[in-house]
Amino acid sequence: MPVHARGIDGEWAFAGATGVGVDVAVVDSGIDAAHPQVGAVASSVAFAWDRERREVVPDDRAGDLFGHGTACAGVIRRVAPQCRLHSVRVLGEHLLGKGEVFATGLRHAIASGARVINLSLSTGKTDFFGTFHEIADEAAFAGVVLVCAVSNVPGPSYPSQFSAVVSVAANDGTGPFDLDCNPEPPVEFGAPGIDVTVPWLDGSTVVTTGNSFAAPHVTGLVALLLSKHPHLTPYEVKAVLRAVSRNAVPPGA
Amino acid sequence: MTADALLAELARVADALGPAVEPPGTERLLSSLAETARRLFGARACSLALLSDDGSELVYTTASGQGADAVTGMRMPAGRGVAGWVVQSGQPVAVSDVRADPRFAPDVAEATGYVPQSIVAAPVVSEGDVLGVLSVLDRDAARPGADADLLLLQVFCDQAAIAVEGARAFGRVAQVLLGALSSAADADTDLAAALAGAARSGSAGRDERQLRDLAALFARLSRAEPDAQRLALDVVTDVLAYVERRGSRRPGG
Numbered sequence: 080m081p082v083h084a085r086g087i088d089g090e091w092a093f094a095g096a097t098g099v100g101v102d103v104a105v106v107d108s109g110i111d112a113a114h115p116q117v118g119a120v121a122s123s124v125a126f127a128w129d130r131e132r133r134e135v136v137p138d139d140r141a142g143d144l145f146g147h148g149t150a151c152a153g154v155i156r157r158v159a160p161q162c163r164l165h166s167v168r169v170l171g172e173h174l175l176g177k178g179e180v181f182a183t184g185l186r187h188a189i190a191s192g193a194r195v196i197n198l199s200l201s202t203g204k205t206d207f208f209g210t211f212h213e214i215a216d217e218a219a220f221a222g223v224v225l226v227c228a229v230s231n232v233p234g235p236s237y238p239s240q241f242s243a244v245v246s247v248a249a250n251d252g253t254g255p256f257d258l259d260c261n262p263e264p265p266v267e268f269g270a271p272g273i274d275v276t277v278p279w280l281d282g283s284t285v286v287t288t289g290n291s292f293a294a295p296h297v298t299g300l301v302a303l304l305l306s307k308h309p310h311l312t313p314y315e316v317k318a319v320l321r322a323v324s325r326n327a328v329p330p331g332a
Numbered sequence: 333m334t335a336d337a338l339l340a341e342l343a344r345v346a347d348a349l350g351p352a353v354e355p356p357g358t359e360r361l362l363s364s365l366a367e368t369a370r371r372l373f374g375a376r377a378c379s380l381a382l383l384s385d386d387g388s389e390l391v392y393t394t395a396s397g398q399g400a401d402a403v404t405g406m407r408m409p410a411g412r413g414v415a416g417w418v419v420q421s422g423q424p425v426a427v428s429d430v431r432a433d434p435r436f437a438p439d440v441a442e443a444t445g446y447v448p449q450s451i452v453a454a455p456v457v458s459e460g461d462v463l464g465v466l467s468v469l470d471r472d473a474a475r476p477g478a479d480a481d482l483l484l485l486q487v488f489c490d491q492a493a494i495a496v497e498g499a500r501a502f503g504r505v506a507q508v509l510l511g512a513l514s515s516a517a518d519a520d521t522d523l524a525a526a527l528a529g530a531a532r533s534g535s536a537g538r539d540e541r542q543l544r545d546l547a548a549l550f551a552r553l554s555r556a557e558p559d560a561q562r563l564a565l566d567v568v569t570d571v572l573a574y575v576e577r578r579g580s581r582r583p584g585g
Contacts, residue, residue: 108417130386145417147425170420172411174387174462177420200421203460231424231486232457249479273479274428288426288478 087322089256098159098302100309104193105155105295106184107148107200109141109168116153116278117164122191125168126184128176135183138171145170146279150287151197151295153278158255158299162306165193170200178207182214185225185238189218194305197298198244199228199291201236211237219243224301224313228294229266240265245301245317249273249293252325258300260324268320270296358499359394362492366396366466369488373481374472376448379403380456380492381415382464390415390464398469399446414451415465422462424454424486426478452478454485458493466492 169184249272272293377397
């Protein structure tokens with residue numbers, strides 16, 4: 080069902096939405112489900128690189144090793160309180176096989192039934208251009224929205240620079256709906272990511288800044304949108320996000 | 333080729349590498365970078381940690397400010413803390429208001445007795461490979477915008493990456509030097525085998541450092557006064573001959 084730009088506004092997109100029924104995956108460092116600002120985590124899996132076998136293997140340790148995945152989950156929960164959170168841990172103890180582990184975790188998340196996936200990490204290894212391009216296309220065709228934090232590091236960044244994903248940088252907004260769209264891609268959206276209070280390890284909270292905290296704001300908004308309008312495709316989701324941005328030109332203007 | 337002719341040749345090659353890439357220059361440059369960043373951000377401390385070869389540890393190579401002596405040389409698991417997340421995700425992050433929670437960076441805090449209130453950390457990246465992380469502790473809280481400082485810190489990270497890459501290239505050249513020495517030494521001697529072994533294992537962290545130091549010594553030797561040069565060559569030649577004789581006097585050999 081095509082969506083007309085006319086009539087697409089914040090009210091249409093989000094009013095009354097809670098994220099209920101929408102599965103959201105956080106591909107990061109794990110989630111501390113015991114943190115009161117995160118609440119229930121519906122499932123947790125982890126992947127790691129086995130140095131001897133030189134392949135990706137499941138990892139049975141639970142929880143969050145760094146605090147970052149918990150922070151992202153907390154932001155998503157704040158925006159979409161009733162979504163179902165799933166943790167896919169791909170960051171571990173060393174960097175060997177990082178690209179492979181990341182790709183495996185992302186593929187798992189896409190196949191798991193999640194409608195929206197938060198990626199506050201990326202790879203700059205050109206060897207992985209093809210792999211992540213393919214995965215981004217798979218996600219788009221499967222109706223899964225990938226929300227990626229834009230990398231501040233110069234040079235390539237996969238999959239955040241691909242057109243099939245929603246890429247996000249930090250703006251100075253403070254509310255969950257303070258979304259901006261950038262007319263000059265590949266960075267497409269700005270969302271609150273400066274001095275944001277987030278949950279961290281051991282039940283603590285910290286104030287953080289980074290594009291990686293802007294992405295989960297948008298992930299939360301997409302969960303809200305899909306709970307109200309479950310049939311939207313990733314490209315329609317992107318069009319709605321543009322339409323509800325603070326700097327969008329209203330229809331007929 | 334006689335041993336002293338060979339050494340003289342090696343010294344000429346080492347000298348041709350130029351003093352610009354000599355390791356002490358790299359260390360001074362990195363120290364200056366850390367000091368400059370610390371002052372610019374009005375911070376209490378600034379440190380550079382580089383990943384070990386297997387990517388499992390962060391080794392603090394350079395530090396300026398509070399706790400600098402204690403932190404320099406420290407090795408931390410790369411799977412922990414804010415610095416760990418930065419190298420694993422490749423994303424910069426600023427965390428402030430950590431509420432004096434020592435779990436935030438427990439090992440560093442314990443070793444230095446200094447628990448920061450805030451951290452700005454960005455990845456040091458070269459050609460898509462994360463080499464390490466540059467961290468600024470307790471930047472001047474009166475400075476505006478952590479987001480602007482994140483971008484500014486990235487500039488320092490780019491410079492650090494260039495310096496580290498240069499030093500590593502020097503290490504690889506040292507490997508080539510040793511390789512040449514081993515192939516020029518009389519074949520089938522233990523010395524030849526030992527040199528070849530040293531050249532082969534040169535990619536391991538500590539060995540690479542020794543190789544770099546060795547190459548730097550060759551370079552210094554080539555710039556010494558003629559008398560000092562002759563004396564040094566005599567000493568090296570005699571030591572090599574002694575080692576060779578000892579090596580061949582094995583049981584049954």
